[in-house]
Amino acid sequence: MEAAPAQMRTAYLLRPGLLGYGDGVALQERLFGHLLAQKAADAARHTEADYLVSLQHNPVFTLGKSGKATNLLVPHAQLEAEGIDFYPTSRGGDITFHGPGQLVVYPLLDLDRHFTDIHRYLRTLEEAVIRTLARWGIVAGRSEGQTGVWIGDRKICAMGVRASRWVVMHGLALNVCPDLRFFRYIIPCNIADKDVTSMERELGYAPALAEVEAELLAQLSILFSLHLQPWPDGQPLPGTEPTHAQR
Helix, strand or coil: CCCCCHHHHCEEEEEEECCHHHHHHHHHHHHHHHHHHHHCCCCCCCCCCEEEEEEEECEEEEEECCHHHEECCCCHHCCCCCCCCCEEECCCCCEEEECCEEEEEEEEEEEHHHCCCHHHHHHHHHHHHHHHHCCCCCCCEEEEEEEEEEEECCCEEEEEEEEEEEEECCEEEEECCCHHHHHHHCCCCHHCCCCEEHHHHHHHCCCCHHHHHHHHHHHHHHCCCCCEEEECCCCCCCCCCCCCCCC
């Protein structure tokens, strides 16, 4: 396996494709727990690698732990009829939509290896998205007091994070070419007076998701000094290795 360059942290990249939200949370929780356990066992050296999970979700509305259920504007029966899941989740923030055409990246990082500042962490995620959008000529920025990435008063990327002992999970959702009508079913992120947009809407065409993903991962690698490696095929995920009795 190729060695990581000096002064950079190894981060394994997992790309499970289109995944149900609950399965995505389970994958994150496994990696999150593994990082916390390794941190407790190896507090002095911090040798464990980080992880990035890049995927798309089946249609789902997720409600953050501080969110308001009243920001869902349609009955649950309608969601069931349209095959859309509803999932209360452990991230911060309010309600948002995930679905095909939206690029979701979950960094599982130990910020003790980077910087112990959640505000800076979120701003760094935003910067990666802003730089990515610039690659397609989209001028994006921030909205004071509101986490995420905006084009004027139109939100193009939502973010949420959970942290424990400076280990983080959840992450960002960049609207590349999702069906934006589903955002009309909610008050996204509890912000009623602003719109939601996508790269497709801004550009007039849908850029290739693979190209957007490659650019976003490259920007995250630069900003967090990460050496990305794909998770080896066939190797069990951390936390899934058989015990001594099972071998």
